[in-house]
Amino acid sequence: MATTTTAARTKVPPRRRQVGTAGVLFIAPFMALFLLLFLAPLGYAAYLSLFQEKLIGGSTFVGLDNYTTALKDPQLLKGIGRVALFFVIQVPVMLLLALCFALALDSGLLRLARVIRLGIFVPYAVPSVIATLMWGYLYGPDFGPFAQISHDLHLPAPHFLSGSWMLGSLANIVTWEFVGYNMIILYAALRTIPGELYEAAAMDGAGAWRIAWSIKLPALRPALTLTLLFSVIGSFQLFNEPSLLMKVAPDVIDSSYTANLYAYSVAFISQQTNYAATVSFILGLVIVIVSYAFLLTANRRRTA
């Protein structure tokens, strides 16, 4: 092997160029579609957001007018505020649970570990539409088992679908769907920590908690950053769960309950194309800013 590589190195110059071209050819199909399906819609949204449809005169350039309207739009702000609240509460709970489960699985203290691991992961393979339908029925006051059990015990049934419970009920569905997915990412990262590290720590007299804190958690940082990033993106574009529960509880969830529901209703119900583009653009921007903020703090902490 060594001889072939040195032989190759002697005639590199003409090859190198050819090889570089091949690299471009490998990425070309992806990049072409990426430009068409990622950058073009983004650019188009940015373009549309600068115009307004007027009754007289058709489409007119209005500069940043749509943005000033959007930033003062109480429905959009309410939607963004609600998903931000959802994010602040649901994501830490979900990631903490995922972390606990991953550490428990990795500890080697569990019986039936394989079954437990797959069982917790299974909800990820269930479409969120179906997850929401199932939980919607489970929450239901008519034939939901929780209501049935409370009824049999002559207790007041919990109002999962009422205004004060709804955000929690949604958080429960999202947590149910994604804890397992996050757990698997963290667990997979834990499995790659070399065993010698544990042995060395044990020699130094470190207990299980100390090992978890000083070895496992630092090693999990990239994986945790990744799960956090996906959670930011997921929470801020919350749509499926509230839009389906809206049909069960129309007086609790309105068309601007989350920012994404609002974008949808502006685009497809009130058909304000330009404003819908503005709202999507702002929503995308919010997500990118929040994600960047998290990545920056994660990186700073690592280098510090």
Add this chain to the structure above:
Amino acid sequence: MTTVTPTAPTPSEAKQSPAEAGSKRRSSARRRSTPLTIAMLAVLAYFLLPLFWLLIASTKSTQDLFNSFGLWFSHAPQLLSNIEATFTQDDGVYGRWLLNTVLYAGVSALGAALLAAAAGYGFAKYRFRGHGAAFNLVLGAIMIPTTALAIPTYLLFAKAGLVNTPWAVILPSLISPFGLYLMRIYAEDAVPDSLIEAARMDGAGEFRIFTTIALRLLAPGLVTVVLFTLVATWNNYFLPLIMLNDPNLYPITVGLSSWAAQAQNGGAGASSDMLALVVTGSLISIIPLVLAFLLLQRYWQSGLATGGVKQ
């Protein structure tokens, strides 16, 4: 950062010989913790509860759904007739939805994985002008939410006359920035440079090296990307919801939610049988993906380890 060799399966995933696994179990048997196991079984019960409910509910008529206890069978289980009714309702549109889903998700997942594999390999093994800039551009796109893109994409597709065709759902699903990221770091470790050099010496072209050597080494990473894009497109609701308005083109998610809306509007529910169909249809539709994950778990779990460890 810790480096992993993806080709070496992680300890738990490695196919151990039975003897090996046995001795490992014996040596650690005394350390197993019963309280922790019980706590985790309680956790498991929470995750399986809705699925258990769904299984029970699929055996019931709409009337029994209302009149019997949710977590146990009614007096007259009728799973088979529910399944039959699901597939015959509205001229068998449910079967069509399933086929559509398989088509959309299958084509999208395979296409996305191949595109990501080729590009990931290209980024991992070649250097060219704009290499870093192009990769960072894609990496930044991981943060762009697909639903924020969906409305502008819809507006563009409407101009191009693509709305309400299968392409409207498949095309946007072909690009997976996270898949590309995963394939790049996977290819860096899984395809040794020396092997590529050796193949070049033997006169193989770059494309041939990729298809005959690299793709094989990339298989576990590829399975991971296929599975996760498969789930993403199989479960996608927002995109097909806005792109399609012909019920014959619906995937299962949009179709079932339209049935669920009908069942909701049916008022008391007991009069129409729609609710039982929604429940049975939900059960049938989750079986394929759950099976895929169970059968392929060895591959995707080791493939995922790469993405979570490196950065």
